[in-house]
Amino acid sequence: MKIAILGGTGDQGFGLALRFAKNHDVIIGSRKKEKAEEASNKAKEILSSKGLTYKNIIGLDNKEASKEGDIVILSLPYQHILSTLKDLKEELKGKIVVSIGVPLATAIGDKATRVVLPPQGSVAEMVQDYLKDSKVVSAFQNVCCKELEDVGNPVDCDILVCGDDVESKNIIKSLAEEIDGVRAIDCGKLELSKYIEQITPLLIGLNIKYKLKGSGIRITGLKE
C-alpha cells in the first residue's frame, strides 16, 4: 500500500512515516516539494542509523502526494485542514482519508488543554462533510508524536479507530496494529470521533501536570 501523509513534515506525520515505512511505501506531503524531500531524506537517515529496514520513502507536494497515495493521512493543523483540502477533492475521491486532527483551542490562540469544536462535532466529521466522496476514518489522535518518532521502541498506546465504512476502518485498524506495541480498537461509527479527539487535550494536560514525555491511553477489559 502507498501511504501519503499530507503535512508529513510536521511532528505527528513524520512519526507516522517512520513507523509505516517498515511495511509500506510512504509519501511525505508538504506545501513545498523540497521540504517534503528533505523530510523523506531525514526519515531514511534515521531508520538507517538505527539499522531498521524500510520500503520506499519519497517527498512530494500535497497535491501529488494525494494523487499517489492509496491511503491519505491528514497530518495538518486543525485550522488549515479545509483550506488544504480545497484543491484536493478530485485526488481524494474514493480513497481512504485518515483524520488524525484534534480541534485544539490553540487554533484560536487559546490553550492546548481546551477545544474549539467544528460545527460538525469533530474534525473527522468536518472532513467527511467536506469530502463526500472519500471514506474518512478517524484514528491516531491519542498517540504522542514523541512515542511515534522513538522508532526501535514500542508505542505504549491503544489507537481508537472509528468510521462509517467498515472495510476502510478495518484497513486502518490493521495498519495501526503494524506499529509495535499498538492495539487498535474499533470504536464504531465516525460520530464517535468527537469523544476520541477530546481525550487528547486531557492527555496534554497530564503531560504538563506530571512532566511526561507523552502520555497515551489503554482500554481495559477487552477480550482479545
Ligand SMILES: NC(=O)c1ccc[n+]([C@@H]2O[C@H](COP(=O)([O-])OP(=O)(O)OC[C@H]3O[C@@H](n4cnc5c(N)ncnc54)[C@H](OP(=O)(O)O)[C@@H]3O)[C@@H](O)[C@H]2O)c1
Ligand atoms: N503532535 C502530536 O503529538 C499530535 C498528537 C495527536 C494528534 N496530532 C494531530 O496531528 C496533526 C498534525 O500535528 P503536528 O503536531 O504534526 O502539526 P504541525 O507540526 O504543527 O503541522 C504539520 C504540518 O502542517 C503543515 N502546515 C502548517 N501550516 C499550514 C498551513 N497554513 N496550511 C497548510 N499546511 C500547513 C506544515 O507542513 P508544510 O510546511 O511542509 O506544508 C507542517 O509541517 C494535527 O491535526 C494534530 O492535532 C498531533
